[in-house]
Each structure stands twice: as C-alpha cells, then as structure tokens.
Amino acid sequence: MSRISLRDVRHSYVKDPQGDEDWALKTMSVDWSDGGAYALLGPSGCGKTTLLNIISGLLTPTAGRVWFDDEDVTDTPPDQRNIAQVFQFPVVYDTMTVYDNLAFPLRNRGVAAPDIDAKVREIAAMLDLGDMLPSRAAGLTADGKQKISLGRGLVRPDVNVIMFDEPLTVIDPHLKWLLRSKLKELHQQLGTTMIYVTHDQTEALTFADQVVVMHEGTVVQIGTPVELFERPQHTFVGHFIGSPGMNVLPCRIDGGKPHFGGQAIPIEHALAHRDGDERLEIGVRPEFVKFDKEGIPVDIVKVSDVGRFSIVETRHGEHVIKLLLPEDEALPSEDARIHFDPAHTQVYADGWMVN
Amino acid sequence: MRRITWLAPTLYILFLMLPIYWLLNMSFKTTNEILGTFTLWPQDFTLGNYVKIFTDPTWYTGYFNSLSYVIINTVISVTVALPAAYAFSRFRFLGDKHLFFWLLTNRMAPPAVFALPFFQLYSAVNLFDTHIAVALAHCLFNIPLAVWILEGFMSGVPKELDETAYVDGYPFWRFFVKIFMPTIAAGIGVAAFFCFMFSWVELLLAKTLTSVAAKPIAATMTRTASTAGYELGLLAAAGTLTIIPGAFVIYFVRNYIAKGFALGRV
Amino acid sequence: MNAKTSNQKGWLFVLPVVILVAFNALIPLMTVVNYSVQETFGDNIFFWEGVKWYEDVLQSERFHASLIRQLFFTSVILLIEVPLGVAIALAMPRRGIWVSVCLVLMALPLLIPWNVVGAMWNIFALPDIGLLGRIINGMGFDYNFTQQPFAAWFTTILMDVWHWTSLVVLLAYAGLRSIPDAYYQAAKIDGASPWAVFRYIQLPKMKRVLTIAILLRFMDSFMIYTEPFVLTGGGPGNATTFLSIDLVKIALGQFDLGPAAAMSLIYFLIVLLVCWVFYTLMMRSEQS
Numbered sequence A: 001m002s003r004i005s006l007r008d009v010r011h012s013y014v015k016d017p018q019g020d021e022d023w024a025l026k027t028m029s030v031d032w033s034d035g036g037a038y039a040l041l042g043p044s045g046c047g048k049t050t051l052l053n054i055i056s057g058l059l060t061p062t063a064g065r066v067w068f069d070d071e072d073v074t075d076t077p078p079d080q081r082n083i084a085q086v087f088q089f090p091v092v093y094d095t096m097t098v099y100d101n102l103a104f105p106l107r108n109r110g111v112a113a114p115d116i117d118a119k120v121r122e123i124a125a126m127l128d129l130g131d132m133l134p135s136r137a138a139g140l141t142a143d144g145k146q147k148i149s150l151g152r153g154l155v156r157p158d159v160n161v162i163m164f165d166e167p168l169t170v171i172d173p174h175l176k177w178l179l180r181s182k183l184k185e186l187h188q189q190l191g192t193t194m195i196y197v198t199h200d201q202t203e204a205l206t207f208a209d210q211v212v213v214m215h216e217g218t219v220v221q222i223g224t225p226v227e228l229f230e231r232p233q234h235t236f237v238g239h240f241i242g243s244p245g246m247n248v249l250p251c252r253i254d255g256g257k258p259h260f261g262g263q264a265i266p267i268e269h270a271l272a273h274r275d276g277d278e279r280l281e282i283g284v285r286p287e288f289v290k291f292d293k294e295g296i297p298v299d300i301v302k303v304s305d306v307g308r309f310s311i312v313e314t315r316h317g318e319h320v321i322k323l324l325l326p327e328d329e330a331l332p333s334e335d336a337r338i339h340f341d342p343a344h345t346q347v348y349a350d351g352w353m354v355n
Numbered sequence B: 001m002r003r004i005t006w007l008a009p010t011l012y013i014l015f016l017m018l019p020i021y022w023l024l025n026m027s028f029k030t031t032n033e034i035l036g037t038f039t040l041w042p043q044d045f046t047l048g049n050y051v052k053i054f055t056d057p058t059w060y061t062g063y064f065n066s067l068s069y070v071i072i073n074t075v076i077s078v079t080v081a082l083p084a085a086y087a088f089s090r091f092r093f094l095g096d097k098h099l100f101f102w103l104l105t106n107r108m109a110p111p112a113v114f115a116l117p118f119f120q121l122y123s124a125v126n127l128f129d130t131h132i133a134v135a136l137a138h139c140l141f142n143i144p145l146a147v148w149i150l151e152g153f154m155s156g157v158p159k160e161l162d163e164t165a166y167v168d169g170y171p172f173w174r175f176f177v178k179i180f181m182p183t184i185a186a187g188i189g190v191a192a193f194f195c196f197m198f199s200w201v202e203l204l205l206a207k208t209l210t211s212v213a214a215k216p217i218a219a220t221m222t223r224t225a226s227t228a229g230y231e232l233g234l235l236a237a238a239g240t241l242t243i244i245p246g247a248f249v250i251y252f253v254r255n256y257i258a259k260g261f262a263l264g265r266v
Numbered sequence C: 001m002n003a004k005t006s007n008q009k010g011w012l013f014v015l016p017v018v019i020l021v022a023f024n025a026l027i028p029l030m031t032v033v034n035y036s037v038q039e040t041f042g043d044n045i046f047f048w049e050g051v052k053w054y055e056d057v058l059q060s061e062r063f064h065a066s067l068i069r070q071l072f073f074t075s076v077i078l079l080i081e082v083p084l085g086v087a088i089a090l091a092m093p094r095r096g097i098w099v100s101v102c103l104v105l106m107a108l109p110l111l112i113p114w115n116v117v118g119a120m121w122n123i124f125a126l127p128d129i130g131l132l133g134r135i136i137n138g139m140g141f142d143y144n145f146t147q148q149p150f151a152a153w154f155t156t157i158l159m160d161v162w163h164w165t166s167l168v169v170l171l172a173y174a175g176l177r178s179i180p181d182a183y184y185q186a187a188k189i190d191g192a193s194p195w196a197v198f199r200y201i202q203l204p205k206m207k208r209v210l211t212i213a214i215l216l217r218f219m220d221s222f223m224i225y226t227e228p229f230v231l232t233g234g235g236p237g238n239a240t241t242f243l244s245i246d247l248v249k250i251a252l253g254q255f256d257l258g259p260a261a262a263m264s265l266i267y268f269l270i271v272l273l274v275c276w277v278f279y280t281l282m283m284r285s286e287q288s
Helices: A048-056 A098-108 A113-126 A142-154 A173-190 A201-207 A225-230 A235-240 B002-027 B031-036 B048-055 B057-090 B096-108 B111-124 B131-154 B159-167 B172-183 B185-201 B204-208 B217-222 B232-258 C010-036 C052-059 C061-091 C097-111 C114-125 C131-138 C149-177 C181-190 C194-205 C207-222 C226-232 C243-254 C257-287
Strands: A004-012 A023-032 A037-041 A063-068 A083-086 A161-165 A193-198 A210-215 A218-223 A247-250 A252-254 A257-260 A280-284 A289-305 A309-316 A319-326 A336-340 A345-349 C038-040 C046-048
Touching: A004 A048, A023 A048, A023 A063, A023 A218, A037 A048, A037 A201, A048 A083, A048 A161, A048 A193, A083 A142, A083 C181, A098 A113, A098 A142, A098 C181, A113 A142, A142 A161, A142 A173, A142 C181, A173 A193, A173 A201, A193 A201, A201 A225, A210 A225, A210 A235, A218 A225, A218 A235, A235 A247, A235 A280, A247 A319, A257 A280, A289 A319, B002 B232, B002 C061, B002 C097, B002 C114, B002 C131, B002 C149, B031 B232, B048 B057, B048 B232, B057 B096, B057 B131, B057 B172, B057 B185, B057 B217, B057 B232, B057 C010, B096 B131, B096 C010, B096 C207, B096 C257, B111 B131, B111 B204, B131 B185, B131 B204, B131 C010, B131 C149, B131 C207, B159 B172, B172 B185, B185 B232, B185 C097, B185 C149, B204 B217, B217 B232, B217 C114, B232 C097, B232 C114, B232 C149, C052 C061, C052 C257, C061 C149, C061 C207, C061 C243, C097 C149, C114 C131, C114 C149, C114 C226, C149 C194, C149 C207, C149 C226, C181 C194, C194 C207, C207 C257, C226 C243, C243 C257
Parallel strands: A037 A193, A037 A210, A083 A161, A161 A193
Antiparallel strands: A004 A023, A004 A063, A210 A218, A247 A280, A252 A257, A280 A345, A289 A309, A289 A336, A309 A319, C038 C046
C-alpha cells in the first residue's frame, strides 16, 4: 500500500504537441491517499484512461513525475510497480483453468507452490469462485471472467493499488449491482487503494469515497459525492452530476453582487471576483430552486411528473430554468416567480467557481 | 531482442524479391538472350516486350477485362459474405453447421472438374463471354473463402460488444457498419485481398467462359506459348505488369489489416 | 466461449451466399457425377458402367503412386509454410511505414499468375542460364532439376514456399493484429515472459485463423497443378507427377472421361475427408 502522487504530469499522444488540443492530459498534480476508494469520473475522451495508464505504468507521461510513497516510479514498468488493473473487457487466459489463471502472476514471480495454492484458494473464496477453480476459464460468464481478472490482481500480496477501467461495461445490468457491491466489500475488507474509472455517475458516486471529475484532460474537482453535488466547483461538474443537471445562467456583477433577470441574486459565500472579460454565470441545481412570491418572474413551459416530485421547466426570456417541485406542492397558477437558495447558488467565471 | 526480430522479415523479403528481380530482368530481355546467356542485367536492354503489351489491344484489353471481373467478384463476394458470416458467428439456426461445411467444400473442388459444366451452364443462361459470367463463376470458391475468413474474425469479437451497442439504441445496420465492421477491419482487409488475388490468378474458368469480349489477361498470356516456342520476354513483362493491380489492392487495405483491435468506447 | 442465440432469421443472412454458390456448384456437380458412372466412345454416346471406374482407379498402381507423391509433397509444404509463416508474422512490425512496405512486398508472389510462376522458376532454376541454378552449382552441388528427381522435388518445394508462405503470413498477421491491447497489457502486469505471451495469448487467439491457413494450404497444395506442370512437366519421368497432373494426363491425353471423372470424385472425397476431420477436431476443441 502506498500513497500515490502525480506531480505536474501532462501527456500528449502526439509527437510535437502544438496547441491545447494536442494534450490529452493537461498539467495536473493529484494525490491519492493510501487505502482510499476513488472514482475517476468523466465523459468519453476526457483523459481518464490516460491518467489511469500513467498511474499503472502502461504509459509514460510526456512530462511530470509519478511517486509511490517516496519512490519515483515514473520510469518503472508496470510489473514492478505492484499494481493490478481490471480492463473494460474481461482478460483471461482462455486455455487455462480458473485456478491456473489466478496462480499465473504468482508463478511468474517464482512463489513456492504451497503458498500459491493457499493464496489462490483464499482469493477464490473471497470472490465466490471457489467452485469454479478446476473449470476452464473460457467457459465462464462475463462477470465470472471479470472476477478472475480482479482475482489475478488480488493474489499478489504486495499490491499497492487496484485500478478498474470501466470494468462493468460488458456485465449484464442485473449483475452490475452485485459486482459493484462485491467491489465495495472487498475494499472494506482489504483496505487497498482502489481507483475506479467510469463515465457512469451512479457507479462513481456509489463506489467512491472521493470522486475525481475530469473534463477535457483536466481535473475539475476532487471531493466526496456530497461535495460534488452541493458545491460543484465547475459548471461541468454541475452538468454531469445529477439528473437533471445544474441550471447555468449568464449573469453580471454589480456592486459586488451577481445579477440575473434584473434582480440581485443573494449568495452565501463571499465573491472572490476578478475584474476581467470572463464569462460570468450563476449555477444553481434544480433541487435548490423554489417558487416564491418574490423573485424572478418566469413562464411555466413544461411539467414532467417523475413520482415523488415533478421536474418543472420554466422560462425567463430566452433562458430555461428547471426546478424540482415536491408532489405535495402545487404549481402557482399565475405570476410564477422563482427563488434560488443562497447557500447553494454559485457564481462561475469561465466555468470555475469564484465564491 | 528488437534488433534480432527485424532479421526474419528482412531475410524473408530478400528471398521473395530474388525471383521477382529475375522476372524483371527477363522482361527487359529478348527471348533469345534469356535462353542463350546468363546475365544479371540485360545485355541488350529492350523495352520491346512492354511496348508490345501497351500497344497491342489484345494484350491491354486483357488487363482491363481481368480487372473488371475481379473487382466485380471481390465486391460481390465480400458484400454477401459479411451478413452470412455474422449469422454463422452469432446465430444458431437449422442446419447451420452443415451449411458452413458445405460452403467450404466448394473451395475444395478442383476447377478442372467444373470447366466443361460451367461452359454449358453459362452458355445456357446467355452469359458466355461476359465479365459478369466470370465474376459469378469465381463466386464458387471466393464466397466460401470470404465467409470463412470473416467468420473467423467475427468470432474473436466478444458478443457483449453487440449487446452494449443495442442498449445504446443503435439500429442494427448502423451498429454493423459503424461499430462492428471496424472491429473486424483486419478480417475484411484480408478477405478482400484474397478474393481479389484468387480471382485475379484463376486461369481455367476465366479462359473457358470467355472468348473475345471479356478475355482475361491470363488467357492472352498462354498465347505466348506459340509454335515459335515460349515468348519468354513477353511473358515476363506481362507477368510483371500483372503484379501491379494487386499491389495497389494490398496497399489500399494495408491499414485495415494492420489495424489493431481498438476496442473503442461504445 | 461465445454463446449463440437461436435465431432462424440467420437463414435470411446466408441466403445470398447460398444462392450464388449453389448456382455454381450443384448443376456442374451433377454433371460430373453423371460422367463418372458412364462410359463413352465419343459422339455423346454413354454406356452405364456403375462403379467400375471407381474400382479401376482405386486399385491402380499408378493412382497409388501419384497419391503417395502428393501426400508427401503436401506434408512437407505444410510443415515448412505454416511455422515459417507464423514466425514471420510474429516478427513483423506493428506500426509505421515498414508495415506498408512489408505487406506490399510480401503480397507480390501471390499475385503472379501461376503459369508465369512456373515459367519464371523454370528459367530461374536452370543450371546454365538461371540465377538459382548458377548459385547452387557454384556452391559445389551438382544440381539439375530437369534430370534429377531430388533436384526437381527441391525446386518444386522451394517454388511453392516462395509462392505461398505469404498467404500464411498475411492471415497470421491479421489474426495477431486483432488481439486487443488489453491482453498484452494484462500480461505485462502479470509479469509474463514473451514465450508465455505467445503460448497463452497469441497462439490461442490465432487458432481460428491458423485453421483457415492450414486448411487452405492443404487444399491448394493437394490440388496443385499449374506451377509444377510448367516447372517440371511432372518429371523427370514421373518423379513430380502429383495427383492433378496425373488426372489431367488421363482425362485429356487418353480421353477417358469415365476414369477421369471417377478419379476426380475420389480426389475430391479425400480432400473433403481430411478437411472434415481437421475442421471437426478444431471446432470440438473450442467447444469444450
């Protein structure tokens, strides 16, 4: 186990990177503490697999260093970093039995046979694979094969971190939940650092203690699921997490306060505003928008009933604002006005939170 | 280790190039020189053989004819083989295993056996001496080959990939063309090239089914074995030129063949 | 490994293939079978002879001799071309300009019409005017393929290896390229040696493609005609008279359509049997 640090790491797949677009990973420094359950969340192409492969050693970053505890491992190959990785598609050695699959990493490292046997059986029991040990690995279902992939990482006693690259992609939906619970259980049992890459926010938010959200090669926020939800530090986090996503509305600053729709919007946290030509926006989640007697006048456009609440789409001028209406509350019949909860209203300059 | 692995393909290519160099050598000589002396480079360098081919219509139309039916055949073969291979790979249906093996058996039949019956068959349907006749006739052995190769590659793609795409709401044809085909790109490249190649070099059926209008280059080349003996220089030049279209084809599909299995995000 | 779903719609997918192939296959096949059980003295007059031709062929010494020669030839070819092709495919570059160079150059021998292949090797191997002939004789060997059976065999085999190994290379290379990177990455993490990678990842994943290569080379070398015929004419004597060559001699030379057709069918059945056995073995090992 160890603490992983990335210092000023950036990566380009192109030989001579010119502009911003050539960098798959923009300069970043991230720390992963020992024993944490992390999710690396972001849309396709945001650089999360690149980041994962830099940590595991399958990729050497164009610039920057990677540290495992006090050791600089940037140039160390994967098999010497004591990491394990589970890929998107199950990777098993088809011609071997489940037992031999699990024993393979240990045999390659010259571990004694009785030790191998004990370890394999231990891990197989943990993953509920005990009965399948003598079967040919090729005959298992997708989730069984992913467990084998995982098992090959767990058998090694010296594993620092286990990385998952969208491992549930090919699993049947009803088995996804089972496997996810198993992963969480394993994390609690073993305490190994786990980094889980996904584009699915449900997977990320349920598995991880800390979520690293990525967008276009940059880490936009690291925080607990609650933090990401309540205080998104970037408009992207607001869009990506939660359904429906955060409302983002243009605003201007006047007298130290944000203004939208002709009114001053009260906010709780102090505004660290820099003068400049940035794009200024207000962000507030639909959960924190309420109908009120005073506030911004809006026209109600659409109401979608989703059970315990309704998603109400309103319009102010050309801007759409969504809010959630609990089922016991009624829609205002006329002259609707909305109010943003000051504790959960953020101001963004060029996408980044400034309060 | 890297340095040494370079040696094998290099030696192999040198081995392949030696007779080809010899072929080229012969193509610039007169038949007399070829048979009379041993020279590494033509003593009497002559372009006469090539000139003959480029100026004599019976020669160069032979190339166009061959090219026509081969391209038609390759397109037909690969196009119909794709859905069939998919069915063999993904579905279980009545008689599927037997049907698959029956297809393979058609590749096992020596063309000589089919020469006369084909002549009768294609004359009966009024397709004698047409490009389409040869293109269709070559389907006999090329379609099974294409199905066979494509099925092999398709079976290497996890079935889960199909299902993941379906869940995302793609209609079948769009999934097949945009997602599935790129994953078996190597198989398509190889299948297309082999169909081209086997049709291109097939001599007997192509000769049997044509006389003038669609006469292939291979048939014209056998004319070089005339009463005066083998016109070796001419044959060598014709042989050299025959390589060129195929070289273009493999160049064209090289990226498909060398493309790794990207397993891209669905 | 990949569970198939039962779907009779599969027939729709294979229908175009079935139509095109059956059109070409069934009618001519019926004609051949017809010939094989009849006797003719020309003038399109046929006499029913039943299985006489089959018996004649199967008992003839000449047939046995050709068959043995053919089996030996095919075995040698397979033993050389398949491992060689795989080895080269493994050693070939994966990325960059050299990939194109390799692929194009390796494909060239495959594209030459077979009669030209025979003719060029004929000259190439001649002891006095051919490069190969000169080189071998220059090294001290007494080499003349038109007169020595061993030399004729050597040249024929060398020509076939030169001509067809690239087919194995291309298939094996395409098969190798289709292996997802994740397998190699996982093997790296597991600490696998290059030999282990070959044995547990590359070879199993190439099994299907290798089956195709082996069966194709078997079929084509078993039925080989043009190249050896142009190269040696079946000689010296009948040292390199393989099955096809013998068959054509009988059919055209003696106009014995009956025995020729019977021989064709026996020939076809041998190929069919071997392929079927090999194919079934391969498929069965995948199912287990």
